[in-house]
Amino acid sequence: MSLVEKYPKEVKQILSKYPPEHKRSAVMPLLFLAQREEGYITKAGMQDIGKILDITETEVASVVGFYTLYHDAKAGKYRVQICNDLPCALRGADKFLEELCGNVGIKVGETTADGLVTFETVTCLAACDKAPMFQTQGPDGINYHENMTINKAMEVIAGLKYAGKEVK
Amino acid sequence: MSKQVTLTIDGKQITAPEGALIVDAAKMAGIDIPVFCHHPKLEPVGMCRMCLVEIGRPMRDRATGQIVMENGAPKIQFMPKLETSCTNRVEEGLVVLTQSEKANAGQKSTVEFLLTSHPLDCPVCDKGGECPLQNLTMAHGSSQSRFIYDEKLHLEKQVPLSELIYLDRERCIQCARCIRFQDEVAGDSVIGFDERGRSTQIVSFSEPGFDSVFSGNTTDICPVGALTTADFRFGARPWELDAQASVCSQCPVGCNTTLNTRREAKAGGNIVIKRVMPRQNEEVNEIWLCDKGRFAYHYTESKKRLTKPLTRTGKDRKVNRVSWEAATKLAGENFLKAKKNFVVLASGRLANEDLFNLKTLADQFGGKAVLYSHIGGGELTAQVGVSAGTNLGVLGSGSTIVVVASNLYEEAPIWYLRVKQAAERGATLIVMNPRETKLDKYASFVERYDYGQEIKSVQELTKKGKLGDAFMKAQNAIIIYGSEGLGVAGSASLATACAKALNETEHVGKANNGLIGVWERANDQGAWEMGFKPEDDLAAALKGKVVYIAGADPVGDDPKLAKALESADFVVVQDILENATTEIADVVLPAQTHVEREGTFTSGERRVQRFYPAVAVVGDARADYAITAQIAKHMNFIMQSANANIVFEILAETLKPFEGLTYEKLSNVRVQLPMIGRGDMYYGGTTYENTHGLGVHLSAGATRGETVRIPRAQKEALPKVKDTDLLAVPVSKLYHRGATIESAQLLNQRIGKTTVSMNFDTAEQWGVVEGAQVKVSFDGVSGEAKVKIDETVSAGVMLVPRGMGLAIREPAVAKVKL
Amino acid sequence: MAHVVLRHRDIPNLNQFDVYKKNGGFSAFKNAVKKMQPTEVTDVVKNSGLRGRGGAGFPTGMKWSFIDNKNWPHYVVANADESEPGTFKDREIMESNPFQFLEGLALCSYAVAANVAYIYLRGEFWQLAAFLDEKIAEMEEAGLLGNKILGTDYSLKIYTHLGAGAYICGEETALLESLEGKRGQPRVRPPFPPTFGLYGKPTIINNVETFANVPMILANGADWYKSMGTADSSGVKVFSLSGRVRRPGNYELPFGATFRELIYGEKNGAGVQDARQVKALMPAGASSSLIVVNGDDKILDTPMDYASVRTLGSELGSASVIVIDDTVSIDWVINKTIHFFKHESCGKCTPCREGTYWMQNIVHRIHGGDGKQGDVDLLLNVAKQMQGKCLCALGDFSAMAVVTGIERFKGDFDKVVKV
C-alpha cells in the first residue's frame, strides 16, 4: 500500500506546511512516516515519496543516506541509542555502555535474539547534564531515557516489549 | 556588452565583465587557477577548496564610504583567510594573488588532503595523462606521502552506475560535478550522493541505472578517473590517441565531435576509433554530446561493412564479386534504360556532396529524387527556416520557442538541452503534444491536443489569447516541429501551419526566428535543400521502377516496401552495411562512412558543417558522391568527383542557399567562451577545443528576400476512428533498432523489446495487461509486441515506436490480440 | 535576581498558556502588532545590544535590519538544532518556557514582515516538536497566530520541522538546505540568509535562546536589558554546564559572571566532582579551544563574556561549558572530539572531509598506544592545515581542540606516544 493510501491525513497535513512549489521540503517528515512501521525505509517507500514530491528515487535515497535517524536496513524493533560523546563520557557513559552491553548480552551494532533491541552509539543528544542517557527509536517515535543506572536501563529495555502495544 | 571592471591578478591588470567569477576572469586573461569542483557550465559551489587565493579589496572609509587612498592608490585590505576564486566575483579594484606563498600553501594542502584518500593508481587509470589531479599533484604535491598507505580507505573500484558508466569509488574526490551536471544541465537527477563525510559516495537508484541520455558527459567533466565509460575504459591511454574533427551523424542537431583514434594491432594495424568526444561549439552543442552520439560509432567498424562491389545476375541470382568498373557500368546501363522510370531514393545519412550528385543525376535523366524519410515539410524549412546568426544558446527573455509534435529528449537530445536552458533563461516555451514529455516541466504553456488536432493547436498561436500573446508579441520566435503521431503527409501539413504562423507574425527571415524540423537523420535538411522530397506513398513510387538506393534499407524497414521492390525493375544499392535491401539488390556498391572521408552535413538549424577523414577506408569502399559520378560516367555524363571540396564548390555555385560558402569558410573558428579544451583539463573537462570549424548557416529564402510560398494548410487525414477502435500512432525513440545503434553493443542493451504503450483503461478495454505479449495489426502490417501501461497516453490510443520492428508509417486503426 | 530566559524556574507551570499569559505573556507581541511599526521592533532589539546565542554572537537587531525588502516573501527560522556537544539550553527553554520563545519568534516575524516561520528542531526532539505543535495551536486558538492576528492585517503561521540526526544542520545554510528537503550541506556565503535564505528568499535565522530574550526586551525596554551584562555583551546568558561538576545543568547568569561563579556557585555547579582540580575548560562545547586552568585562580575569575574569553585564547560560542578535571588526559578528550567531528563532517568540502578522517586515524593510533614518533606533530600539522580553508566553520571547529590541546597540553600526548 502506498503512503498516501495508508496515511492520507498525515501526508496531507505534512504537505500543508510548505509552499506547494517547494513541496520537496516534505521529504524529511514523509521519510519519518514511511519509517514508522518497519523501522526502516524500503525501496518502495522511497519510490513512493519520490512520486509524491516529483523528485527521483535517487534524490530521496540521497537524503536517507545523509541523516542518521533514517535507516535503509532492518534492525531491532527498537534502536537503543546510547550517547557516549564527550560530555556524557566525562560522566561515565563509556563505562555505562560497556556494562549495559554485558547485561543485555549484545555488542554495539548487534540486535537481541528476539529482534527487539539493537544497540547503537550516538553523538551528543543535548542531555549532557543527565548522563548516562540513551534514546529509543521505535514505532512510537523517539524517547529520551536520562539519568540512567544499569538497573533503570534494564527496566526500560524490558518494558520495550510492551511499549509498542500500549501506544498503538 | 556588459559593464567591464578592472582588477589586478598576480600583478597583471585585466578587465573582465562585471559579475564574472574570479577564476573565469583569470582564465580569460591567461592565468590558470587550479579547480576541481568549479566548472564554468555549472553553478559555483566552492566545495573542493582547490582554487584558494588571496583577495584584497579596496578599503572604504566607514563613515564616508569613500575609498581610502594611500600613496596615491587605493589602500587594499586583504582578508585574513584564503578565499575561493570560484565563488567570488570580480569587482573594481580587486587585487588577487594566486601564486603568493599563502595561496600556494592553501592549494598544496588541498591536493594533499585529496591524495590522502586517493588510490594513486595512475598507471592503470583511464584518466592517466589527462587527469587534473595527476597534473596538479605534479605541480603541488609533495613527493612523500604523510598519510600511512595501509590506512587508506579501500572502496569498490568497478561499480557500474549503468552498463555505460562505471564508477571507481576510490578515485572519486566528491566534487559533485557529475551530480550537478545531471541536476542543473541535463535535468535528470538520477545520480546522487549517499552517506556523508568521508563515506560520501556516488550512487544511482534509477531503473535502468543512471537513466539519462546525457550520462557520458559526466565522464568528460569528472576531474579524476572515477567515472569512465564502459566503452573506453581500459581501451587506450589518452596520450596514444590522435584527434580528428568530425560531426555526429546520429540526428539533425549536428553536434561537433572529435574522434580519438589509434593504430591497433587487433585491427590489423589499422587506425580505429577509440572514442567519440565532444568538440566545443557554443552555438550547436556547447561542450556536450548525447550518449547515442558518443557510443554509436561502432557501426563504422562493423563486421557487416560492405567492402567490395557485388552484382546479382541470372535466374539464380548468383552473387558475383566484380570490379568497380563493372558494377558501375551495369548500374549505369540499367539507369539509362529506365528513362522516366528512374527513381533515386536517398536518405539524410549521406553528405551534401553525395546528395548533390545524386540529385544532379536524377535531374539529368528525368528521374525522381525521393527522400527516405517519414517527415514532410522541408521545402518550408528551406524557405522560412532559421538562418545566419541563430543561436539557441542566447535565447532568453523576449523569445518564444514552440515545440510541437515532438519528444525532443528522445529525438534530438541536445536540442532538448538547449531549449530547456533557453526556458530557464527566461524564454517562453510552449510545448504542444498529445502526451506528457520531459520538456513540459520547463514550459510556460503546455498545450495538450488529441492526435489529429495539431494544426488547430498551432493556429492558436496567431489568435488572441495566452498562447497568441506569447507568440505574436515575442521579439524572436522559433517553432520546432516533429512527427509524433504523424506520417509524411500529416507532418507536411503541420509544417505548413507552423510556417504560416511564423510568416504571418513576421518571425521569418531573421536570426533566431523560423522553422526547425526534427528530422530523422543528420543531413535530411541538406537533402531538402538539394530538392529531395519524401513520397506520401513510397511503395507505389517504387513499384516497377529502376531504383537507385543510397543510405536506406526499405526492405528491412517495411514489408510493404520490400514487396514493392520485389517488383522493381532493377535495384542498385549503395550503402555502408549489409542489410535486407543489399540482399535483394542487383548491384551493391560499398560506400564509405563519414569518418573515412571528407564532406559536409546541413543540420536541422541549417548550419553547414565539415567533417574530416579520421580512419582508413574499409575495403574498397568509395565516397557516395564519387560512386554516383562513376555511374554517371557510364551514362556519358561527366560529374565532378575528384574530391569533396570540388563537388561542394559546384554545389555552392548552383544552389542559392549555399551561395558564397566554401570549405575554408566552414572551417573558420571564433573564440568560444568559456575557454575549454586547452591544456588545463581541470577547468572544463576533456571536451576538445574547436580548431576545425564552427560551420556556417545557409541563407533562407525569406532572408534573400524571396517571396515565401506557403501552401494552404490541409487538415491532416486521420483515419476515421470509432470509440471502439484503437488508434495506433508512430512515435520516435532515441535507441531504436537502427543499424548504427545495433552495432554498438553497449547501446544495444538500451534498445529493449518492441513495446506498444497505452493507458490502463484502454488496455483493460482490449483485455491486455502490463507486460503481455500481444499481436498487433494495422494497415496491412502485423507483428508482436509487449504491452506497456503508460498513463500519459490518451484513451483509445496505442503508441508504436518507429524502428522497432512494427512498420508504422502514419496513424492507423489497429487491433491487439493476446 | 529573577530569571529572564529561564523564567520558569521562578514561575511554576509557565509552559501553560494561562500561566504564561497571566505573567505578562504576549503583551509585548500584542503591543507590537497593534501599536508599533515593524522597524521599531527591530530598533528596540538593536538598541538592547542583544547578540545571537547560537554561537557566533552576531548582533541580532542588526541582522534583522539586513532583511532584503526588495524580494518577497520573507521567512523566519528558529534554529532549534541544538547539537553542539555540551549544549542543552534550547531544549529546556522550549520544554519549560515555550511561549516566551514562540512570542519572540512571532515578534521577529512581525519585525521583518514574514508570514511564515519554521522551527527547525533536531530530529531527536521528536516529543518536543509535538509539544510545540500543541502550544502553537493554543496560540492560534487565542488569535495570537494565524490569519489577521488580533484584528490587524498581520498574519503568521508557525510550523515545526524535524531534522534527522546531523550536527551540521545547526549551521544556518545547511539548515536551510535541509529544510528545503535536501542533504544538509552548507551553502557558500555570501549571499547571507537575510538576502538569500529559505527557497532563495530573504530569511532571518536565530537561535531559540535569542528569540526567548526578545519578548522581555520589548516588554522592559532596551535600557533595562543593557543594564545587565557587560558593555560588549549585554544581558543574560544561559550557560550549559557539563562535565566533571557536581551539579551539571543550565544556569542563567548575566554576561561577565566568572567561570568560578558558574562552576563553584552553590546554586550553580557546586564545585568539581570529588573535589578535584579544574584542569581545562571548553566554553563552547566540543568546538572550543581548550582553556588551560590547572587550578589557576586568575583564569577561573575571568568574566564570561565574548571579549574576555577571547583573551584566554578561546571563544565563548554557545556558552556550553565543559569542565575537565585533573583525572582526565587531554588525548582522550581529543579522541572524543575528533570522533564527533569525523562523524558529523558533511563531506562537502575537501579539508574537513579528509582532514577529520585523517586526524581520526592519527589520534586513534596515539590514543590506542600505537602512536609513532612524529604522530603528535603530524596531528597538529594536519589540524592547522585545515584551519581557515573550509567552507563552513565545522572544519575549523574540529581543529580547535586538537591545536590547543596539543599546544597547551603537550605532556598528555607525549605520555601515550611510544618513542
Ligand SMILES: Cc1cc2nc3c(=O)[nH]c(=O)nc-3n(C[C@H](O)[C@H](O)[C@H](O)COP(=O)(O)O)c2cc1C
Ligand atoms: C557547525 C555549526 C553548527 C551550528 N550549530 C548550531 C546549533 O545547533 N544551534 C544554533 O542555534 N546555532 C548553531 N550554529 C550557528 C548558526 O550557524 C547560526 O549562526 C545561528 O543559528 C544564528 O543565530 P543567532 O544569531 O541567534 O546565534 C552552528 C554553526 C556551525 C558552523
Ligand code: SF4
Ligand atoms: S567544513 Fe565540513 S561540514 Fe563544513 S562544508 Fe566542509 S565538509 Fe561540510
Ligand code: FES
Ligand atoms: S572550491 Fe573553487 S574550484 Fe572547488
